Amino acid sequence: MRYHEFIAEGDKIVKELIFSDYQITQLYATSAWIKKNCNILPGYLKPVKLSLEELRSISHQVTPNQVLAVVKIPGKKELHSPENQLTLLIDNLQDPGNLGTIIRTAEWFGIKNIICSEDTVDIYNPKVIQATMGSFCRVETYYTNLTDYLKNCIDKIPVYGSYLHGQNCFNLNFEKNGILVIGNESKGISPENEKFITTKVTIPAYEKEQFKKPDSLNASAAASILMALIRMNDL
Template identity: 40%
Template sequence: MLSKAVIKYINSLQIKKYRNLHQAFVVEGAKSVRELLASDLEIEKLFLTEDFLQKHSDALRKGLPYELVTEKELVQAGTYESNNAGLAIAKTRTLPALKVSENELIIALDDIRDPGNLGTIIRIADWYGIKRIVCSETCADFYNPKVIAATMGSFTRVSAYYVNLPEFLSSLPSGFAVYGAAMDGENIHKLNLKPEGVLIMGNEANGLRPETREHLTSLIKIPGFGQAESLNVATATAIIVDNFFRQVS
């Protein structure tokens, strides 16, 4: 049975200040908990239902303690409206220094505020084998429960660095390709793109900030053929990233 103190602790981790304080975050649901168990992330606490154990006992780490709880307790403690599987408290990663390579593609996000968009972009990065994304300091928090949920487990394989984005871009080697997605960019269908450099996606409402645009080497866009005014930023990220990988066999 979950104690009041544990429930209070789990609830506190829905707030960024307390995630930073405890260097911990919450993972909920069967898919995400299984991905967490298969990762190298440290698990502080693990709460599972009988149903999860019956279906996924092989996913448990050897020697990792857990507590049996009910679905009602998981819903009371977490953010899901229903959860008949599990909930874990995991420790946040300590990341190595951010160093870029000329032969990798990095997704950079300029003021992406919606947690669902960030989580989906992390999942997109994982699909294409992109291990790191760079976020401006005003982006949604990587460990926000809504972000973690939207990644569908990809949070275990993709890391996010929060930086002063213009300063990061200015520190890149001379000649490093920096692409910015914008409506006034060049048609990506007419470009021979390779999965190298930095691709910057801008804010959901306002696009790229002027101070970010100053560091671009290319502006690119997705050509439209219908009447929609714009695309969701996560959808646009998927389309553009796919074009970078079109020439990869």
């Protein structure tokens, strides 16, 4: 964050960045990758040739990639209005893999805007960027005070929140345009945001006599299932 830049790795994500509005400030790649992709590289970008071993030493990933980009973090964007669309709100999610997977699934289900609480893991954490598989280029993600944001939504739009003891999500008729709030991995949705939830929803566990009920679902698994259910009549 110190230099207002982030790192993205791998052929797929770097190509998405090249064709996006993001500004790549430096590109490190193997000579093989540069040779193969010289026709798509913008003129101002002079890639630095590195061996796979050198790339491994600067990579955040276990398996080294042929290419790594240093990218400028864009300026703060104006918050969108949640009306007339489906919006995802992220309340204090901490695991970078979870946030990245949620952004990727959100894009799959046509969600264009994600609003995160200020204490949610940073989208420019390299593990978030990698887990999105490039979806962060097309889904807008904002960080703001979630309580203030929710205050402005009262009476305008349904606000669904994931809870352990809410209504069975498989029996609900979700509204097409609304807000879905996903909470922290262990604490769920913060108490100060609970009063804005208009419908508490639950993904019930399969409880037959031979099964002991497990504690919870992973936050990104729960988010994926709920996004699928909200969209299913339009798919």
